[in-house]
Amino acid sequence: MRVLFLGGTGLISSATSPMLVERGHDLTLVTRGTSAKAAAPPGASTIVADVHDTEAFRAAIKADVAKNGKYDVVVQWIGFSPDHISDDIDTFDGITDQYVFISSASAYATPPEHYIVREDSTPLYNPFWQYSRDKAEAENRLRAAYGERGFPFTIVRPSHTYGYADVPMAINSWVHPWTMVDRMISGQKVLMPGDGSSLWTLTDHRDFAYAFVGLLGHARAIAQDFHITSDDVLSWNQVHQIVASAVGVGLDQLHDQTLFIPSELLARFDREAFEGPLLGDKANAGIFDNTKVRSLVPDYVPHHRFEQSIHESIVWFMEDPDRRAIDRDAAALWDHVAERYSRGVDAMFA
Secondary structure (H helix, E strand, O other): OEEEEEOOOOOOOOOHHHHHHHOOOEEEEEEOOHHHHHOOOOOOEEEEOOOOOHHHHHHHHHHHHHHHOOEOEEEEOOOOOHHHHHHHHHHHOOOEOOEEEEOOHHHEOOOOOOOOEOOOOOOEOOOOOHHHHHHHHHHHHHHHHHHHHOOOEEEEEEOEEEOOOOOOOOOOOOOOOHHHHHHHHHOOOEEEEOOOOOEEEEEEHHHHHHHHHHHOOOHHHOOEEEEEOOOOEEEHHHHHHHHHHHOOOOHHHHHHHEEEEOHHHHHHHOHHHHHHHHHHHHOOOEOEOOHHHHHHOOOOOOOOOHHHHHHHHHHHHHOOHHHHOOOHHHHHHHHHHHHHHHHHHHHHOO
């Protein structure tokens, strides 16, 4: 297959790109510059273009198609606004047999109406997170384009998918994920939304990649939506305990330094930092039925468990001190929350 990735060097896609190349497919990645180009897997081609400069981007795509032919598959990894997806529909109409939009499982009804999420019975509605509503609206535009002109879309909704450069926790820094781990190790306060008992599914990016690649070029995936997750379901308390154990922090120490704070209260401290990511996502149960994706990729069986994979992440972070950078702004916010909350609790029982 001739496959075009818009993005393709990020956390989730970093396992998918090399898998496609290893299977002998012709992969091209659109990148913004030399640093992203360097991250492309060996054997993949690159197009240097800014996807947000629509005119220049379309000129680059037109030139590539004129030289190498149309695409069997286009995957949009970095589309976050509905208008961006509308532009993509106009750009790729007629030059691809399948356009795959990476949406988000956070677009599903939140809080969930049932403890298991299924594509055919769970509506899309997240009142707490604009990010999720934008993903849902982008999906709607793809469905409309299919109805109006037969635009061949497939929607894929990852849930919490991690790779070696990530440390999943209930609250952490997306930019510098070692930040909360450093707090664990140094004995600082660790924030936990609620009582930490809500269940959450973690998916290794290598498992995601296997199921995802199986959907590419599949005729029965056209005009369909799929979530792809593992069956590695853990409470947030278990997730934090696994991380603590991996870095040598005892469970008694972890318990003593953890502050259990209601998610609604956390959101009052900072709406942007906590409302969407918690009330709109992690504070809710996240358990998924993968029957639909397995109907097209029947041999999809997740092989990686967080309890083992976390050790690969720790090794990766320890190999280079620069990878253990600290998000000072996030840490300052967490310190502020911990101090104010602790002071308020102490005052209640004084």
